[in-house]
Amino acid sequence: MSAFTYRGGVLHAEDVSVETLAEEQGTPLYIYSRSHLIEQYKALAAAMKPVKPSIYFAIKSNSNLAVIRTLADQGAGADVVSGGELYRARQAGVPADRIVFAGVGKTAEEIDYALREDIKFFTVESEPELERIAGRAKAMGRIGRVAIRVNPDVDPHTHKYTSTGKAENKFGVDLTRAERAYELALRQDGLEVAGLHMHLGSPIMSPTPYAEALEKVKPLCESLKREVETFRHLDIGGGLGISYSPDQAPLNPRDFAAAVLPALHDLGLKVGMEPGRFITGNAGILVTRVQYIKDNPFKKFVIVDAAMNDLLRPPLYDAHHEIVPVRQTEETFFGDVVGPICESGDFMAQGRELSAVDQGDLMAILSAGAYGFVMASNYNTRGRAAEVMVSGDRVEVVRERETWEDLVRGERMPEW
Template identity: 45%
Template sequence: MDHFLYRDGALFAEDVSVAEIAAAVGTPFYVYSTATLLRHFQLFDDALAGTDHLVCYAMKAASNQAILRTLAQAGAGMDVVSEGEYRRARAAGVPGEKIVFSGVGKTAREIRAALTDGIRQFNVESEPEMDVINAVALDLGVVAPITIRVNPDVDAKTHAKIATGKSENKFGIPISRASEVYARAAALPGLEVIGIDVHIGSQLTELEPFRLAYEKVAELTEQLRSEGHNIRRLDLGGGLGIPYTRSNDAPPLPVEYGQLIKDSLGHLGCEIEIEPGRLIAGNAGLLISDVIYVKSGEGRDFLIVDAAMNDLIRPAMYEAHHDIVAVKEPAPGTEMQPYDIVGPVCESGDTFAKQRNMPRLKSGDLIAFRSAGAYGAVMSSEYNTRPLIPEVLVNGDQFAVIRPRPTFDEIINRDTIPEWL
């Protein structure tokens, strides 16, 4: 469910007309719904009710500080994968003790920054990383809390580019070596081993891969405890998918996911952390674009819009589907026709949809890309010297620009020309 609905023939974001926002800020732009963000966070929090838990929002999905503060005020922790994300979370008011630091390539500088300003734990991905965290912690005179990410060799049955739990993926240590690696970690004086971390992929649409992974984590927990480790926290990652289409083939609900966690791991008495990102932010955002031209081609018509692959790269990168709708609601019985919906970048990959049925549109009409709140703005670029587009947050009948569109002068003046030129 989201809070983007038609009213009196016009698409609204909560209680604000999308066309009104477009008139104020120009197109293209991203718009997010506060009510949807909070509802989706609450679904996860409620799903784990009765357990000691923390829902850490995976902020790589959408990292604007206004979104982070909205979720933090509701009780969310944060999952970060870089110093930049860590600093964003702290700037948004998230305390260090509610920030989990993940990622395979943490540098000594990033580790030092987090240990200096406060961190809940590092999710360690390799033995060399473990050595660096130990060295930095000893240099600072502190002890670093860690979990170790195990790779359970479970097929997440998702897109190959977002699967992370198979043996050939770059993430974590093989679960078969866990006993050896945990023993080594326990011997390092700058580390405190507090738990286990696992994450098998993103956009999962079945619970079975989670169940297989969590059964292995349960067995490992009992084994490590028998070897003297105080395993008291299980970080289960994220990955639950969202419905990118309006079909009935919807992914499992957070309450079903939560029950699976309780059934698989509840007997261990561990604190549970989960790191949802896409399901919290994905359907909480739209990309709004304007039709520049309607072009008739050889056997097909094109909608050339002012958004491009630099603004929303998911279709080009993942062949991802986004439902696309007219901002002006079509009247009942309106005849639909197929369009290829494309952007202005000079690459054939700048295509959002092929032969997508839409009402007959014309230059100046607005369209909305649904489910664009996750991995939209955060993956955008200034390719073709196209400015990053504004982000807008709606709260009831209010809206605010939470990232403005830069001017061309601001973009161009970031370049520095050497004096010999």
């Protein structure tokens, strides 16, 4: 159920008026619903209950400490892709033995940090990375637990920038070379071979690619399970799609479970999952205020105070986000919703029929909880938006709006 609904013609986040929040906190403003985060987490955990998966929340989708903590309190772990994300996960209270570390370019410093924290396992993306983890672990007198990320060459049917499990992508070790990579891992003193990992891409709207990928990695998993005593984990990644528009059906967790559970049952390994967007996507909106309405001979532009530095998904992925008025109206207009940044790529919607708004009105950009604030930048020296979390009628500012002072902090002017 959506956490963002109209009451008396005004958009609410759970029990709180979005209009009031925008007046109190200013705009642009990210608003997150705590109950939606928890509902999504529980829906996935319930559908997958027969294999009792470890759910490592992909904190790249939304790494606010309050969001991570909300999910950790439900039992979630964390899927991290940098030393910074590992630090965040630990700050939010995720136990180290519920953290997995992915990414193609882990530095020695990041590996050392993860080894010191004694995380659950690294998901390893190449042979040189295996050797580096082994070397660092040996030098520190520790053991690096590893799950090799196998690239099953399955098409997830998503945007080319977010497709990761095809042969041409930079991620993981090709299935044909995976056996050799495991042999290399088994020869290293500093390593323990803990499992196999895959992640196909995102957002994936059908369970079929997951089922196909499982069929492909099954023989390898079976032989590793037979031959390697420590090989116990199969992490099937994230990527579960959500609905970004009323006519788009989300990937239903029950359909997903029905497609993957038979193979997972047969394998009898401990199952891990790394959902990000599925949990956070529709838990967040970005609220923005209309600054100007500009009619040029060809087009109408609604110029708002949110920009591509706040939400990059539309220009980066051609992503669709529903945009609704905070105060409901019957009138509509046709045109673009754009930000103030000096780029033609600075748009939130192009050539769309949307509810009519006037200068000063508030609009809400929906489905902005995943890959929204986390991709925000300071381009055009714009401070990043504030983030608030709502729970029922309670509100907490979970990240302060950046000030102009924040924006120049750390910069130096050379004496010369």
